[in-house]
Amino acid sequence: MRESESRGTPPAAAGKARFKVGDRVRVKDLPNLFYSRTQMYVRGAVGTIAACTYQDLIPEDEAFNRDGRIEQYYIVRFRQKDLWPGYPFDNDTLQTESPERWLEPADD
């Protein structure tokens, strides 16, 4: 029943969001401990916070029915050129979601 519990009413707040819309962030390249939904293709890439979405269990805990850690989630926007070497269209972007633990400030 744990999975269903994680869906309904938002869990208690995890504290103040560390990042705000417009902040530049880098996706950490952490080892995959058992389970993650952070895609390999964004590891190490720098993007911009596009939205602060919600607070919820992190997938690393949720997938294993552990007592969960609650975190702020963000939608991060990347330039496709920054994700794929030689990507030919300057304007194109990609957005993906990430819990806070995978992000760090990027001072570029």
Added chain:
Amino acid sequence: MSHAHTPGNGGAEHPAAPTVDEITDFEVLEIAVRELAIEHGLFTAEDHRRFTEWAESIGPAAGSRLVAKAWVDPAFKERVLKDAVKACKEIGIDWAEPTGFGTPSDYMNLRVLEDTPTLHHVIVCTLCSCYPRPLLGMSPEWYRTTNYRRRLVRWPRQVLAEFGLVLPPEVEIRVEDSNQKCRFMVLPVRPAGTENWTEEQLAEIVTRDCMIGVALPRPGRTADVHPMHRARRPVGSSRD
């Protein structure tokens, strides 16, 4: 889609049709798995009936109605962009149904992505097949393929071209990977030539593919047709 959309018909691609005149082992297997699961107490027959009704009630028509209403009612559009789950209730879609705490295996976070003449969104789930089911029904087969999931993030323009959608380089293509708990749906640009149309007329041209972002709505286009034959295996697969 020649007649008005009614919620829950699953779209006109799924007309009522007779079934085949033989009992296949797959049909038998489906019943056997379900009966054993119920007997083992994994869920109840009542649960199953409720989820079957839910699965049969959803289709892309709800999303089409949402887009059409947003096109004609700017205040509604603002509410959709601000809190899409809440705005869905105005068109009769409750994301908490049928469980009361969220749609089965979906989450209660929905964001509607508004296209502009210079920005085009397209959705994918690179991990599995996350999809805004209360609005769009079950995802199409191709959306679940590794072919689409792997290639859309890397070569979006190539994949869109395979769907017959070619956009000029100055239009920003924004791929939205729904890899966590948000679900996404595209709100396309209302096409020219639809001035003075009613919501019902507009809804007819907002097909499922337009709300995924692999097609654009236009007058006269009321069904999703895929001319190309898609690879069953991803590019680079060594087994072919």
Added chain:
Amino acid sequence: MSENKELANTRYALLEALRSEDQTWNTLAPRYGVTNPNPPWKTSLIATCECLAVSGALPVLERRAAEDELAESAYADVPEPERQLLALAHTMLSRGLISESDLSARMRAIRSRLEAV
């Protein structure tokens, strides 16, 4: 991931027999002039998957990962939605949620029930 590799390397005789039968909807529907793109049991299959997810017996992320793994291994040559059904049965067998002998016996019982006149 090693759990899923093991899953993909396992074969169940009962499901292998089904896999090799030419009874998929893609084949049968045109033969009978049926235009519905999906077999009548597909909705029920979806409901079963949802029920298993909501009850916690088979979480959706784990089911989808197993489906993907099996779609590229054991059932690579089976079309949807038969592939999803085989993958679900396979995953449930592998997790011990049901047993192969129970499943086999139940299938025989159901067939005789459905064919009774």
